Amino acid sequence: RKKIMITGGAGFVGSHLADKLMMEGHEVIILDNFFTGQKTNIDHWMSHPHFSLIVGDVVDPIHLEVDEIYHLACPASPPHYQFNPVKTIKTSTEGTMNMLGLAKRVGAKILLTSTSEIYGDPQVHPQKEDYWGNVNPMGPRSCYDEGKRVAETMMYAYKHSNNVDVRIARIFNTFGPRMHPNDGRVVSNFVIQSLQNKPITIYGEGEQTRSFQYVSDLVDGLHALMNGKYGAPVNLGNPQEFTVAEFATTIKEMTASKSEIKKLEKTADDPNKRKPDISLAKQELNWEPKVSVKEGLAKTIEYFRMVLLSTG
Amino acid sequence: RKKIMITGGAGFVGSHLADKLMMEGHEVIILDNFFTGQKTNIDHWMSHPHFSLIVGDVVDPIHLEVDEIYHLACPASPPHYQFNPVKTIKTSTEGTMNMLGLAKRVGAKILLTSTSEIYGDPQVHPQKEDYWGNVNPMGPRSCYDEGKRVAETMMYAYKHSNNVDVRIARIFNTFGPRMHPNDGRVVSNFVIQSLQNKPITIYGEGEQTRSFQYVSDLVDGLHALMNGKYGAPVNLGNPQEFTVAEFATTIKEMTASKSEIKKLEKTADDPNKRKPDISLAKQELNWEPKVSVKEGLAKTIEYFRMVLLSTG
Numbered sequence: 001r002k003k004i005m006i007t008g009g010a011g012f013v014g015s016h017l018a019d020k021l022m023m024e025g026h027e028v029i030i031l032d033n034f035f036t037g038q039k040t041n042i043d044h045w046m047s048h049p050h051f052s053l054i055v056g057d058v059v060d061p062i063h064l065e066v067d068e069i070y071h072l073a074c075p076a077s078p079p080h081y082q083f084n085p086v087k088t089i090k091t092s093t094e095g096t097m098n099m100l101g102l103a104k105r106v107g108a109k110i111l112l113t114s115t116s117e118i119y120g121d122p123q124v125h126p127q128k129e130d131y132w133g134n135v136n137p138m139g140p141r142s143c144y145d146e147g148k149r150v151a152e153t154m155m156y157a158y159k160h161s162n163n164v165d166v167r168i169a170r171i172f173n174t175f176g177p178r179m180h181p182n183d184g185r186v187v188s189n190f191v192i193q194s195l196q197n198k199p200i201t202i203y204g205e206g207e208q209t210r211s212f213q214y215v216s217d218l219v220d221g222l223h224a225l226m227n228g229k230y231g232a233p234v235n236l237g238n239p240q241e242f243t244v245a246e247f248a249t250t251i252k253e254m255t256a257s258k259s260e261i262k263k264l265e266k267t268a269d270d271p272n273k274r275k276p277d278i279s280l281a282k283q284e285l286n287w288e289p290k291v292s293v294k295e296g297l298a299k300t301i302e303y304f305r306m307v308l309l310s311t312g
Numbered sequence: 313r314k315k316i317m318i319t320g321g322a323g324f325v326g327s328h329l330a331d332k333l334m335m336e337g338h339e340v341i342i343l344d345n346f347f348t349g350q351k352t353n354i355d356h357w358m359s360h361p362h363f364s365l366i367v368g369d370v371v372d373p374i375h376l377e378v379d380e381i382y383h384l385a386c387p388a389s390p391p392h393y394q395f396n397p398v399k400t401i402k403t404s405t406e407g408t409m410n411m412l413g414l415a416k417r418v419g420a421k422i423l424l425t426s427t428s429e430i431y432g433d434p435q436v437h438p439q440k441e442d443y444w445g446n447v448n449p450m451g452p453r454s455c456y457d458e459g460k461r462v463a464e465t466m467m468y469a470y471k472h473s474n475n476v477d478v479r480i481a482r483i484f485n486t487f488g489p490r491m492h493p494n495d496g497r498v499v500s501n502f503v504i505q506s507l508q509n510k511p512i513t514i515y516g517e518g519e520q521t522r523s524f525q526y527v528s529d530l531v532d533g534l535h536a537l538m539n540g541k542y543g544a545p546v547n548l549g550n551p552q553e554f555t556v557a558e559f560a561t562t563i564k565e566m567t568a569s570k571s572e573i574k575k576l577e578k579t580a581d582d583p584n585k586r587k588p589d590i591s592l593a594k595q596e597l598n599w600e601p602k603v604s605v606k607e608g609l610a611k612t613i614e615y616f617r618m619v620l621l622s623t624g
């Protein structure tokens with residue numbers, strides 16, 4: 001049995017990961033400041049003897065004894081990470097530095113959840129890990145993108161200078177139950193809008209593309225990455241690519257919604273297309289997504305239906 | 313008279329800037345950890361009543377009352393910034409955060425010396441400020457490049473969230489007296505090798521280009537930027553472009569050296585070409601370089617001749 005810390009473990013992805021690790025019988029410690037995470041996501045473990053919750057912030061140093069660190073803490077949706085850009089940068093810089101300092105001190109393995117956003121508005125398609133990206137250092141998305149880029153660089157530096165055993169996942173758009181209903185991401189927005197028969201809001205013409213992965217696939221990928229030997233960045237995503245307009249129609253149909261589709265203004269620096277090349281993950285981790293977008297959407301729609309029922 | 317802090321003020325550029333600000337009659341406070349800076353660069357001011365030196369590190373918080381901060385602290389030559397990549401990243405992230413926290417608290421203007429390295433191995437030529445760059449987040453140069461990129465992002469974030477009055481200079485290769493003789497940059501290497509009739513070491517075929525500016529021009533540019541109103545990044549450099557091989561020949565001829573020219577292995581991720589588009593600086597700051605590369609080199613060669621005489 002291992003002692004495993006998950007920073008950001010009360011959030012969407014982190015709580016599913018906690019479920020998997022708890023089911024495997026490990027001791028799980030979650031460190032979360034509840035900025036976008038919720039206690040309800042982990043409530044079902046609170047009385048388990050192998051589970052602990054630390055309410056705290058990764059920008060503060062912390063001294064523990066652990067074997068593995070899954071470092072997820074960071075707001076992930078554009079409205080949330082843009083809410084306080086300075087704090088977002090501190091979370092990625094000071095936060096990652098602290099977790100690397102901890103990993104170095106106790107000899108723990110550490111995995112960073114980086115993002116496809118480090119490719120920016122990509123000029124190669126699909127994106128492979130050796131693409132250096134096209135990122136605006138001075139725009140509304142920069143606090144997140146540049147924060148994650150330098151967090152990757154820190155991982156690389158601690159690996160080379162201090163022999164810290166690192167893992168880096170570049171995660172592409174992921175969805176599923178426990179997404180925050182108000183986090184403003186496209187899946188939660190479109191599903192909730194459809195279920196409420198309110199206008200489905202497309203930013204711009206809807207010709208931009210994204211590729212969507214269901215959360216259980218991501219969790220399996222993170223687990224495979226941590227437990228494998230590969231120490232450089234690996235894309236984790238589902239290559240099933242949609243335009244945002246197609247995606248709106250898909251969700252509208254699946255919910256038998258009467259919503260109209262409404263085009264709003266394009267947001268600044270919104271990437272035009274995004275799709276992972278996952279051959280590296282296949283080769284190094286023997287991993288690939290198993291859940292189709294439609295299957296995943298069906299479960300997610302059910303989840304939000306329940307949320308709406310219970311919140312009215 | 314203003315109270316002006318210069319971080320990294322005992323270094324090459326910082327000490328020249330200190331000279332200019334002292335001559336203008338300001339109070340100057342230097343904060344430097346002497347990693348690559350030297351006390352001899354500022355010795356001539358030590359007994360002046362308006363001059364103070366704090367031996368300290370920008371990664372530690374510091375509380376002062378100042379009107380302006382020129383934030384230069386950061387090793388600048390590849391061998392120095394690669395010596396301890398983790399420390400280089402801490403200097404750019406924690407260091408810049410501390411200086412921004414200070415600027416915010418006391419309402420000081422703050423100028424960051426960023427770099428042409430944030431353009432990486434550029435795919436547009438010459439480079440304009442709106443180019444997003446082509447940077448490897450995971451390589452030997454990343455600790456410097458990504459550190460400076462996120463430092464720019466921090467400046468942008470504090471400006472937008474906290475109304476901090478910021479200035480960002482993107483400095484292209486600069487040379488002149490007081491460069492550290494062992495810092496491994498091309499100008500000091502080639503000049504010293506030529507003066508000692510030792511082989512001039514070209515990394516790769518010497519077809520890569522750089523554009524070189526004399527330090528007095530840079531200091532004038534930094535001063536104009538701080539005292540102007542323009543708050544977004546501005547290139548400061550001299551567009552006079554040389555291949556490294558041409559540059560070797562130029563220096564060999566100017567020193568009447570008997571050195572042979574020796575090709576060594578190419579270094580990883582070495583940018584292929586670099587040249588500033590300085591129309592923005594001309595327009596916003598009414599600035600352009602005044603010293604030709606040959607004039608600047610003549611002064612620099614004289615300086616290194618003296619250094620070699622005095623150190624033997």
Ligand SMILES: NC(=O)c1ccc[n+]([C@@H]2O[C@H](COP(=O)([O-])OP(=O)(O)OC[C@H]3O[C@@H](n4cnc5c(N)ncnc54)[C@H](O)[C@@H]3O)[C@@H](O)[C@H]2O)c1
Nearest residue numbers: 008010011012013033034035036037057058072074076174
């Ligand atoms: N979901 C995606 O599509 C996606 C895509 C790419 C990358 N990622 C990355 O995966 C990770 C998890 O994302 P998510 O979708 O679960 O987001 P989320 O917002 O649901 O979870 C983030 C968690 O981190 C916590 N947190 C934020 N700042 C913190 C701080 N300073 N200290 C302690 N805790 C803090 C939040 O409270 C929350 O519980 C993030 O690092 C994100 O960047 C997610």
Ligand SMILES: NC(=O)c1ccc[n+]([C@@H]2O[C@H](COP(=O)([O-])OP(=O)(O)OC[C@H]3O[C@@H](n4cnc5c(N)ncnc54)[C@H](O)[C@@H]3O)[C@@H](O)[C@H]2O)c1
Nearest residue numbers: 320322323324325345346347348349369370386388483486
């Ligand atoms: N010279 C160039 O060609 C060039 C080009 C682009 C950008 N720059 C930038 O200009 C600035 C000055 O460069 P330079 O050429 O004078 O280099 P330098 O190495 O001579 O000067 C850097 C100074 O900062 C000090 N320093 C380093 N880390 C510190 C820390 N953690 N705390 C306190 N002091 C610290 C060093 O001791 C030194 O005095 C740097 O920010 C550099 O990135 C220079």
Ligand SMILES: O=c1ccn([C@@H]2O[C@H](COP(=O)(O)OP(=O)(O)O)[C@@H](O)[C@H]2O)c(=O)[nH]1
Nearest residue numbers: 060061062063064097098099100101102105
């Ligand atoms: O168990 C630990 C060890 C370190 N750190 C923090 O991690 C950061 C980076 O650690 P490192 O050892 O690299 O830094 P140093 O303390 O040498 O600056 C520092 O701010 C530490 O406070 C931490 O939070 N927990």
Ligand SMILES: O=c1ccn([C@@H]2O[C@H](COP(=O)(O)OP(=O)(O)O)[C@@H](O)[C@H]2O)c(=O)[nH]1
Nearest residue numbers: 078184185186187189201202203208244270
């Ligand atoms: O209500 C919404 C929310 C998002 N989007 C678009 O959907 C895509 C994915 O946005 P999201 O915020 O989910 O993630 P991103 O990949 O941009 O970080 C982007 O092109 C957004 O402009 C949209 O059209 N309507």
Ligand SMILES: O=c1ccn([C@@H]2O[C@H](COP(=O)(O)OP(=O)(O)O)[C@@H](O)[C@H]2O)c(=O)[nH]1
Nearest residue numbers: 372373374375376409410411412413414417
């Ligand atoms: O006069 C000051 C004010 C702040 N800081 C440091 O600057 C950083 C950023 O300051 P900010 O006010 O943004 O951060 P906070 O203290 O709110 O985290 C913090 O680590 C402070 O310790 C400093 O060194 N000198």
Ligand SMILES: O=c1ccn([C@@H]2O[C@H](COP(=O)(O)OP(=O)(O)O)[C@@H](O)[C@H]2O)c(=O)[nH]1
Nearest residue numbers: 390496497498499501513514515520556582
């Ligand atoms: O002894 C040397 C030092 C540098 N260079 C080359 O000169 C250019 C400028 O190098 P420098 O380290 O001065 O600055 P950079 O612009 O690379 O940061 C690069 O292409 C180096 O590979 C070289 O050929 N020989």
